[in-house]
Amino acid sequence: xxxxxxxxxxxxxxxxxxxxxxxxxxxxxxxxxxxxxxxxxxxxxxxxxxxxxxxxxxxxxxxxxxxxxxxxxxxxxxxxxx
Numbered sequence: 001x002x003x004x005x006x007x008x009x010x011x012x013x014x015x016x017x018x019x020x021x022x023x024x025x026x027x028x029x030x031x032x033x034x035x036x037x038x039x040x041x042x043x044x045x046x047x048x049x050x051x052x053x054x055x056x057x058x059x060x061x062x063x064x065x066x067x068x069x070x071x072x073x074x075x076x077x078x079x080x081x082x
Contacts, residue, residue, distance in 0.1 A: 034074050034077050034078065035074075036071060036074050039067055039070050039071050039074070040071075042067055043064065043067050043068075046060060046063055046064060046067070047060075
């Protein structure tokens with residue numbers, strides 16, 4: 001951008017700034033949502049709960065399927081972001 005363009009679009013600077021902030025917040029939320037780490041930890045905790053008898057096999061299978069579906073969603077997103 002040239003100096004003249006910057007001077008003419010100066011009143012729009014707050015709008016561009018807000019847009020940038022919204023984009024950064026959205027990117028951070030997306031990174032957190034598509035992080036496989038918490039899902040992997042939850043799977044490990046689920047297995048521990050099954051082995052200790054805190055949950056039954058049916059509960060384990062149902063929750064494990066949900067978590068594995070979530071991991072598949074994360075994998076697909078990481079292969080084709082946006």
